Amino acid sequence: MPMILLKSVAGLFAGVAVGALSLAYWPQIQPAAVAARPTVEQPQRVAQSAPVGLDKAALDKLALALRGAKPDAAETAEGPTRGLTLTPTDVSFSGPSDEARQFRAQGLVALAYGDVAAARAFLERAADAGDARALLALGDAYDPATLARLGALGVKGDASRARDYYQKASEAGLAAARQRLAANEISQ
Amino acid sequence: MTITERRRRSGRRIVAADQPPIPLTVRKAFACLAASAAIAAAATTASFAQTAATGAPQPTSGAAQAAPAASGAIQTPPGMVRYPHPIFDKGRLVLWHGAWRDRLKSTGQNQSAKAQAPSPKDQGQSAAVAAPAQPRLNAFTLLADPNDACAGRLARDFVAALQAGGADGKVVAGGVSAAALGAAVDGDRADLAIAPLDALLADPQASAKWRERAPFIAKLSGEPIEIIAARDVADLRQLAGREVGFGPADSADATSAATLFSAFGVAARPAYEPLADALNDLAAGRLAAVVAVDGRCAPALAQFGADRRFHELAVRWAPAMRSVYAPARLTAKDRPNLIDEAENIDTVAAPRALIALDAAPGSPRAQTAAALTKSFFESFDRLLAPDRDGAWRNVSLAAEAPWPRLRAAQEWIDAARPASDSSLDAFRAAARSAASADGGPAAQDSDRLYDSLMQWRGAGQ
Numbered sequence: 228m229p230m231i232l233l234k235s236v237a238g239l240f241a242g243v244a245v246g247a248l249s250l251a252y253w254p255q256i257q258p259a260a261v262a263a264r265p266t267v268e269q270p271q272r273v274a275q276s277a278p279v280g281l282d283k284a285a286l287d288k289l290a291l292a293l294r295g296a297k298p299d300a301a302e303t304a305e306g307p308t309r310g311l312t313l314t315p316t317d318v319s320f321s322g323p324s325d326e327a328r329q330f331r332a333q334g335l336v337a338l339a340y341g342d343v344a345a346a347r348a349f350l351e352r353a354a355d356a357g358d359a360r361a362l363l364a365l366g367d368a369y370d371p372a373t374l375a376r377l378g379a380l381g382v383k384g385d386a387s388r389a390r391d392y393y394q395k396a397s398e399a400g401l402a403a404a405r406q407r408l409a410a411n412e413i414s415q
Numbered sequence: 416m417t418i419t420e421r422r423r424r425s426g427r428r429i430v431a432a433d434q435p436p437i438p439l440t441v442r443k444a445f446a447c448l449a450a451s452a453a454i455a456a457a458a459t460t461a462s463f464a465q466t467a468a469t470g471a472p473q474p475t476s477g478a479a480q481a482a483p484a485a486s487g488a489i490q491t492p493p494g495m496v497r498y499p500h501p502i503f504d505k506g507r508l509v510l511w512h513g514a515w516r517d518r519l520k521s522t523g524q525n526q527s528a529k530a531q532a533p534s535p536k537d538q539g540q541s542a543a544v545a546a547p548a549q550p551r552l553n554a555f556t557l558l559a560d561p562n563d564a565c566a567g568r569l570a571r572d573f574v575a576a577l578q579a580g581g582a583d584g585k586v587v588a589g590g591v592s593a594a595a596l597g598a599a600v601d602g603d604r605a606d607l608a609i610a611p612l613d614a615l616l617a618d619p620q621a622s623a624k625w626r627e628r629a630p631f632i633a634k635l636s637g638e639p640i641e642i643i644a645a646r647d648v649a650d651l652r653q654l655a656g657r658e659v660g661f662g663p664a665d666s667a668d669a670t671s672a673a674t675l676f677s678a679f680g681v682a683a684r685p686a687y688e689p690l691a692d693a694l695n696d697l698a699a700g701r702l703a704a705v706v707a708v709d710g711r712c713a714p715a716l717a718q719f720g721a722d723r724r725f726h727e728l729a730v731r732w733a734p735a736m737r738s739v740y741a742p743a744r745l746t747a748k749d750r751p752n753l754i755d756e757a758e759n760i761d762t763v764a765a766p767r768a769l770i771a772l773d774a775a776p777g778s779p780r781a782q783t784a785a786a787l788t789k790s791f792f793e794s795f796d797r798l799l800a801p802d803r804d805g806a807w808r809n810v811s812l813a814a815e816a817p818w819p820r821l822r823a824a825q826e827w828i829d830a831a832r833p834a835s836d837s838s839l840d841a842f843r844a845a846a847r848s849a850a851s852a853d854g855g856p857a858a859q860d861s862d863r864l865y866d867s868l869m870q871w872r873g874a875g876q
Contacts, residue, residue: 325858332849332856333737335864339846341813344636345741348764352732352742360865367872376839378832381633381795381812403869 327356331364338368343382354392359399366392366407554583555787558599558608558772561588562666562689564712565638566609566767568804573609573769576797580790590665593618600628600773606783609635611708612768612816613739614670617677628775630821632788634814636806637764638711639743640675642728643697643719643753644704651676651728654683657703660693661685671765672706675730691715697725704728708765711749720752727753730762737855738817740764771821785823792827838871 334349347368353361367373369392371384396404555577559570567586574584589595591610597620599605612634615621648654659676662668664687676683686693686702690713696702698719710716719725727750732742743764747754754760769791771784798807813828835843845867849860856864 328858328861329734329856330742332858332861332864333734335861335868336846336850336856337741337814338868339843339864340815340850341811342634342815343811344809345811345814348637348741348743351744352761360861364865364868367868373872376833378835379811379813380792380828380831381810383799383808403873 324357327353327358327361330356331358331361334361334368335364338364338377341377341379343368343374343377343379354395359396359401362392362396362399363401363404363407366390366396366404370407555607555783556585556587556605558587558589558591558596558605560591560609560667562663563591563668563709565709565804565806566591566667568712569635569767569806570609572798572803572807573791576794576803577787577790579797580794582787582790591667592665592670593621595665596629596770596772597625600625603773605772606780607632607787608770608772609767610770611667611671612766612818613674614667615768615770616739616817617674626819628773629770630774630784630819630824631768631770631816632784632791632821632824633769633810633812634816635767635769636809637741637743637766638709638806639745639762639764640671640730641707641710641716641745641750641762642704642730643694643707643716643725644728645697645724646726648704648728651679651681651730654704655681657683658686658701659683660690660696660702660705661687662693662706662708663687663689667767668706668708671708675706675763675765678736694719716750718752720750723752725753726755727760727762729760732761732763734855734857736763739766741766766816768816768818774821776822781821781823784821788821788824789827792824792831838873842867842871 330349330353334346334353337343337349338346347365350361350365350368354365366389369385369389371386371389373389374382374384390408393404393407397408557570557574559566561567567588570586574582574586577584587605589599589604591608593615596608596610596615599608612631615629642651644654654676659672661672668690669685669687673685683704686696688696690705690707690710693702693705694715697705707713707716727745740763743762745754745760745762747756747758771781771788774781774784792812795807795810795812797803798810813832842864845860845864846856849856849864852860
C-alpha cells in the first residue's frame with residue numbers, strides 16, 4: 228500500500244513537472260500573437276467607426292504632444308481634439324525662430340545619425356523659416372566631402388546644390404560658408 | 416477547421432494527413448506533452464549539432480529532435496529540412512522548412528537539395544538534423560504591397576539589382592500591415608518585405624520578441640502622405656466622423672493613414688478600397704476625403720481634380736512625429752490639379768523599411784538575410800542607375816530607426832564607415848544627448864549642435 232501511494236505521489240510530481248515545462252515552452256509553439264489576427268486578403272470597402280490595430284497608449288501620447296504644440300489655443304473653444312490647424316496660414320509658425328531652430332536641431336540630429344534624407348528635409352524647413360545656419364548645414368548635408376567623412380552610406384552628395392546653399396549662407400553673413408566656398412572643398 | 420483550411424489561411428505547408436477535428440484544448444495538451452518531453456530529452460543530450468554540409472555549429476531545437484520519438488515516427492520529406500521552430504498539430508511535428516517554396520524546381524537544384532536533406536536512414540542513425548546547409552542567395556522572395564505601385568517598383572528594382580549579383584529572387588504580393596507581416600513571419604511566406612515603418616511602430620502586437628524576428632535591414636525613402644478633400648474642407652479635424660478612403664485593407668496606405676489619423680485624434684470612418692475607386696467616390700460625394708501614400712506612382716491621382724473642386728490638405732508638423740516621420744512638402748509641380756501656383760502644402764513623409772522576416776538573431780533565416788543584406792549593400796549603386804526608381808537616391812543605408820536592425824546589417828555598416836575622430840564623436844554625442852531628452856531635440860539644442868557640427872567640419876579643413 229505505501230508503495231502504491233509513493234508511486235502515485237511520484238506520478239503527480241512528474242505531471243506537475245511536465246506541465247511546468249510545457250508552460251515554459253508554450254510561447255515557442257505559439258510564437259506570435261500577431262499571427263492570430265485575421266488578414267483581409269481581398270480589398271473591400273468597409274466602413275469602421277474607429278481605426279483598429281494601433282497602440283492606443285503610444286498614439287494617445289503622440290496625440291497629446293501634437294495638441295500641446297499650440298497650448299494657448301488648444302483648450303479654449305473647441306474641446307480636447309483641437310490644436311491641429313491645417314490651413315496654409317496656420318501651418319506657418321507662431322514662433323518662427325523657435326520652430327526654425329527646432330527643425331534645425333532635428334535636422335542636425337538626423338545628420339549625425341546618418342539619416343541624410345531626413346536631415347535635408349528638416350533643414351529645408353528650417354531654412355524656409357529663415358534660419359541662415361540651416362542653410363549652411365544644408366550645404367554640408369549635400370556636400371560630398373562632408374558625407375564621405377560622416378560615413379553616410381547609400382545616399383550621394385550633390386556638389387552643385389551644396390555650393391548653392393553655401394552661397395546663400397554666405398550671403399546671409401555666415402563666415403563659415405565663405406570659408407567653405409573659398410576653400411573650394413567641393414569637388415567640381 | 417480542417418488542416419487544408421488552415422493551410423490555406425496561414426500559408427503554411429503542413430505535411431500531415433487530414434484527421435478528424437480535435438478540440439483545441441486537446442491539441443494544446445498534446446503539444447504541451449510533446450514539448451515537455453522534448454525539453455526533458457534535450458536536457459540530457461547536447462543541444463548543438465554539427466551540420467553535415469557546412470561544418471558550422473548550429474543550435475538545434477530539442478523539441479524538434481525529440482518530438483518524433485514522443486509522437487511517433489516522423490521522417491523528413493525528401494528535399495526538405497527541419498523548420499527551426501517546432502510546429503505541432505494534434506501533438507505531431509508537422510511543419511518542414513522549405514516545403515512550400517517550389518524554388519528548387521525553377522533553379523534546377525533538386526538533386527543537390529535532395530543530397531543535402533538527410534535520408535530517413537540517416538535520421539535513424541543520428542538525431543541531429545541539418546539546418547539549411549548554406550545561406551542560398553540564389554533563391555529569395557520579397558513581399559510587397561500589391562496596392563502600392565511604388566513599393567512594387569522598389570521591390571522589382573531590388574530583385575533586379577541582386578540578380579545582377581547572382582541571386583535569383585522574386586517579388587511576391589501580399590499585405591504589409593503589422594497583422595499581415597505577423598502572419599508572413601509565422602507562415603514562412605517570404606524572406607524580406609517592404610513595409611510601412613509607422614504602422615509597425617504603432618502596432619500593439621509588435622512585442623519585443625516579435626520585433627526581433629522581423630528586424631529591419633535599411634530604412635527606405637519616406638513618401639509624402641497626401642489627403643485630398645473638397646475645397647470646403649480646410650482642416651483635418653473636419654473629417655472626424657466622416658468617411659475617408661484609406662486604401663485597401665491591410666495595405667501600406669491604410670495602415671499609415673490609420674496611424675496618422677489616430678495620432679491626431681481624428682476619428683474618421685475608414686473606407687477600405689483601392690485609390691482609383693476612392694477617388695471616384697470622392698468625386699461623387701460619397702467620401703469626404705481620400706488618403707494616398709506614395710501617390711507619385713498612382714496615375715489615377717495624377718489625373719484627378721481637373722475640375723478644381725478638390726485640394727490637398729496640409730498636415731501640420733509636430734515635434735512628437737520626429738521619431739517616425741519627416742517633413743515633406745507638395746507644390747503645384749507635384750499636383751497641378753490640386754495645389755494652386757505658388758502654394759506649398761506641408762505634410763509628412765511616411766518611411767518604408769526593408770524588413771527581414773523570421774530572422775531572429777542566431778536563426779538560420781538570419782544567416783540567409785545576412786547574405787542578402789551583404790549583396791544588397793554591396794550592389795546598392797546599381798539601384799542608383801537612371802532606370803531605377805528615384806526614391807533609391809534618398810536612401811541612407813546607415814539611417815537608424817526605432818526598430819531592431821538585423822545584426823549583419825549593422826555590422827556591415829560599422830565596417831563600411833570610415834574611422835571616427837574625436838570631433839565627429841563629439842558631434843554624435845551631442846546629437847544623442849539632444850535626441851534622448853524628453854520631447855527630443857529642442858530649439859535650445861540647435862546652437863549647441865550647430866557649434867558641434869562646425870567644430871567637426873572645421874577639424875577636417
